[in-house]
Amino acid sequence: MHRTIHLPSLYAQELRALPRARFALAGLAVFAVVLTALAVVVIPSPSGLWSFALLVYGVGPVVTGTLSALLMARLRADGLTQTLFTMPVRSRTVLGTHLLVGLTLGMFYLAATLPFLGVVALHIGVPASVLRLLLGGVLLQFFAVVFGTLVGVFFTGRSVAGAVGLTAGFLILGMLAIPPVASMQLGGAFQGSLVMRMLHMSPYVLVSDGLGLLEPSVAAAAVAPMRALMVVTAQVLAMSALAMHIYVKEQGPDRWEGRTGRRLGLGAGALVVLLVAPLVVAGDDYMPIDEVVSERYGSSSYSKGAIVLVVPQGTPVAEATRDGEHPLDATGQNRRDLLVVLPAQAGRGLHDVRVVFGTDPYLTIEPNLVFLESLARPERHAHGAVVRIPVVLTPSEPLDLTSNVYQLWTNVTYTIDGETEPRVGAALSALEADVPWALVQLGAAGAPLALTATFGAVMRRLRVG
Amino acid sequence: MKYAIQTRGLTREFDGFVAVDKVDLDVPLGSIYGYIGLNGAGKTTTIRMLTTLVAPTRGKARVLGHDIVSAPLAVRAQIGLVGDDIGASRLAWTPREYLGYFARLHGIRRPHRLVEETLDLVDVDAVWRGRALVDHSTGMQRRVEVARALLGRPRVLFLDEPTRGLDLPAKRATWDMLLRLAKGGVTIFLSSHEVAEIRTLCSRLAVIAEGRLVYEGPVGGLGDDPVAFETALLGRLGGRDVPKRSSPARRW
The missing domain is CATH 3.40.50.300 (P-loop containing nucleotide triphosphate hydrolases)
Known part of the structure; x- marks a missing residue:
């Protein structure tokens, strides 16, 4: 009897081996810094959480897929095959281990993003759409790892360049290049055309459809989530089966055993799985629908010359502008002075000033009632007068860590000395609010991984004895 | 015979x-x-x-x-095979790590002793056992390869x-x-x-x-x-x- 090496044993050793690669830890440190920088820069920008999710969960799998192809091709390119395959191990065990290691790396990559989402969740919760993108990231990781493995299996030479280049190229096309075409299609440029079918070549588009991420832009009757999910699932299964067949049946440990014609046939089979099958089952009836305006963002605008918020006892300004210097704290109460400009000719007095506020459902305003009752004596202003109303503004349910916009309506009536009819003014303002310390927290969320990897890389470099 | x-x-x-x-x-x-x-x-x-x-x-x-x-x-x-060279991706490993990897694949949970004994067998100096293989001479790398091939007895x-x-x-x-x-x-x-x-x-x-x-x-x-x-x-x-x-x- 002889002892055979089984998958759990090889998988455990390969996982242990990963950080031993010369630049693995340094690479992990760089990866952590890049991911942290991405989170710190992108998440706090307007609609940044969505952009972050698109980049990390939609584009990130390109890296994982390329890595998967690299690991697969490297096995044969650098002579590891002859050490591994002169041990009692089956080909299917090696390929299965490779797939599992690739998926583990992919899941590690997704796990590394969770601290950032944790900061977001702590303050604003994680929108359902981002959770769907996270799930899409998992599916795309599966696709990318299996695709990279399949391409890596085809290459048995001394160079990994072909496998890496082909994998990266195809995934960039599918994850980055084709989605903009989808936008053009959804915008009506290619309605009901073959282009729509071609979009199904992209796993990114398929997964987006499958998870309902196209629904806000595409008529409900036109999307086909189940069909899209079935296509991408079938692709993953077919690619896995094809890779296993080639690796176990068509190849020896480090070379093709079949003739060239058979190799070309299998290559054509791979193209059918990846390109032709999705085109056949795809629909071409996607039609754009009227743009749906966001209830909270769509009608907002900035005030023009009517009102301005300043810090308590802040200096009156000549012209009201967007209060970008002092954004509100989106998580608590904010004391401000609301300055309302009342246009009037120079030297004319004002009386009977009345101010009424309205807000969107996510902002409350508590004006100082005493001041409201004493509005009859406004401060003078170059173009009339300014009333200063101390208010407490309390935003709630922010949508992002920064650049949240809340709406404030101000309706004012006043009478100018010598006039019989009161003047009426109204302003719709957009108030900006941030989650304080969000950037620092995002940085802190990414720091442990970067520091640990850097420390590990330094220690390995200094290793002696 | x-x-x-x-x-x-x-x-x-x-x-x-x-x-x-x-x-x-x-x-x-x-x-x-x-x-x-x-x-x-x-x-x-x-x-x-x-x-x-x-x-x-x-x-x-x-x-x-x-x-x-x-x-x-x-x-x-x-069998054991001593081939042309150590895989390039393993050159950053030390002989102990390199042999430990394969010893564990052979089912040895705590391979330290076996690794040291095998390295003794092929006369790899103790000082070099913890240094990356890339720094070893061709002869020493070859000995480590022989040690690796001998691990499975x-x-x-x-x-x-x-x-x-x-x-x-x-x-x-x-x-x-x-x-x-x-x-x-x-x-x-x-x-x-x-x-x-x-x-x-x-x-x-x-x-x-x-x-x-x-x-x-x-x-x-x-x-x-x-x-x-x-x-x-x-x-x-x-x-x-x-x-x-x-x-x-x-x-x-």
Whole structure:
């Protein structure tokens, strides 16, 4: 009897081996810094959480897929095959281990993003759409790892360049290049055309459809989530089966055993799985629908010359502008002075000033009632007068860590000395609010991984004895 | 006589090119068996077939009674191969890490002791056991490779030009190590194109030229003194270097 090496044993050793690669830890440190920088820069920008999710969960799998192809091709390119395959191990065990290691790396990559989402969740919760993108990231990781493995299996030479280049190229096309075409299609440029079918070549588009991420832009009757999910699932299964067949049946440990014609046939089979099958089952009836305006963002605008918020006892300004210097704290109460400009000719007095506020459902305003009752004596202003109303503004349910916009309506009536009819003014303002310390927290969320990897890389470099 | 390796009509073709042609070998158990030939003669392809890395096109081969085609796992469980070099991706590892990886694959949960004993066996200095392999000399890397091949306690050890590129002291140290292993009962299949090495270590040898076996028998059968041996060998080899033909194996 002889002892055979089984998958759990090889998988455990390969996982242990990963950080031993010369630049693995340094690479992990760089990866952590890049991911942290991405989170710190992108998440706090307007609609940044969505952009972050698109980049990390939609584009990130390109890296994982390329890595998967690299690991697969490297096995044969650098002579590891002859050490591994002169041990009692089956080909299917090696390929299965490779797939599992690739998926583990992919899941590690997704796990590394969770601290950032944790900061977001702590303050604003994680929108359902981002959770769907996270799930899409998992599916795309599966696709990318299996695709990279399949391409890596085809290459048995001394160079990994072909496998890496082909994998990266195809995934960039599918994850980055084709989605903009989808936008053009959804915008009506290619309605009901073959282009729509071609979009199904992209796993990114398929997964987006499958998870309902196209629904806000595409008529409900036109999307086909189940069909899209079935296509991408079938692709993953077919690619896995094809890779296993080639690796176990068509190849020896480090070379093709079949003739060239058979190799070309299998290559054509791979193209059918990846390109032709999705085109056949795809629909071409996607039609754009009227743009749906966001209830909270769509009608907002900035005030023009009517009102301005300043810090308590802040200096009156000549012209009201967007209060970008002092954004509100989106998580608590904010004391401000609301300055309302009342246009009037120079030297004319004002009386009977009345101010009424309205807000969107996510902002409350508590004006100082005493001041409201004493509005009859406004401060003078170059173009009339300014009333200063101390208010407490309390935003709630922010949508992002920064650049949240809340709406404030101000309706004012006043009478100018010598006039019989009161003047009426109204302003719709957009108030900006941030989650304080969000950037620092995002940085802190990414720091442990970067520091640990850097420390590990330094220690390995200094290793002696 | 018991044989560790037996082949009959062993043949390997690469897209019509016959790399090894109807080779018959009988390697006695516990011997150091020489396999000599010029560059491109088919030595490496023979070893790759016997170690189950390449399937034969025709013919049969058994290693310790196990067929290389129908029972490759049984063959692999009893052999070790020392090839050209350590995989580039493992050069950042230390010998301890490198051997620990393979020892664990052999099912040894706490391999530290075995690793140290095996490194002792091949005379790797303790100072170098914790240093990355990339910093080791070619000779030391080769010894670590031998140690790796010995981890599974192989009964047959295949060595493909194990002293290529080594200086004289390193070469002598490797020879001593192989003799010790043979005394311990390990059958050694030694591929080489160094006459002195074969004459020093081996009791029997096979000579391969352009894929075909041109001699199989005791070393002394080619002559007792070095000059006679080399003359007889050159006569069988054809006295010329066989141009290395590109192998279809490296396509894709």
